[in-house]
Amino acid sequence: MATSIVRQSLFRAVAKPSMLRASAPGLMLAQRRFVQTESMTPAENISYLNSQRQHRPNSPHATIYQPQLTWYLSILNRITGVALSGPLYVAAMAYLLHPVIPAIDSAHLISIVQDLPTWLKGSIKLALAVPFTFHSFNGLRHLGWDVGKALTIKGVYTTGYAVLAATAVSSIYLAFFV
Structure with missing residues (x-):
């Protein structure tokens, strides 16, 4: 009985409605995601990575040293x-x-x-x-x-x-x- 009261008061003290949510009563709190993800096929994933690599800046080359x-x-x-x-x-x-x-x-x-x-x-x-x-x-x-x-x-x-x-x-x- 005393442990459930401590849990509830801890939940109220730590949990902020905009940041945390409880997945089920009495379980650990999880942080809410602010980034949305979408599933991709492996081919789409590779093409996306390749397009990112094309825009990545080059590291300094030996010719500048x-x-x-x-x-x-x-x-x-x-x-x-x-x-x-x-x-x-x-x-x-x-x-x-x-x-x-x-x-x-x-x-x-x-x-x-x-x-x-x-x-x-x-x-x-x-x-x-x-x-x-x-x-x-x-x-x-x-x-x-x-x-x-x-x-x-x-x-x-x-x-x-x-x-x-x-x-x-x-x-x-x-x-x-x-």
Whole structure:
């Protein structure tokens, strides 16, 4: 009896006729909706969403920002990762095809490379050395960041230029002196 009196007085204190309504006596109060909805078919829903997307403003694009070293090194790290993994997968698949195509083995590949002109061998080695050394040195840079080293703006730029210098020197050495 006492709980029903408390409920009624709480209902009178909280409920305002314009904002709240009771769905049934003694149940929780629900807020009245001021937005009217209509049901749509899935096709209508998709066309409505597409029309909304056409009028949505574009977010700022990369062309309005000043290019920075960090952008270029991040993009190059991703590109060199793909450039290294692509030939690795192709070479692995070629060796898997060795039973079908017996000419794909180490001895034949070495004789093919041996017959190439020196300038072409150096160019191929340089094309392989640049992504390998850059990705390796930039990976070491990221490992340094993981342990909390060189995280200031000056440190990020210093290590970025160090990665580029180490890539240039080691790539030239690997391509033409090894």
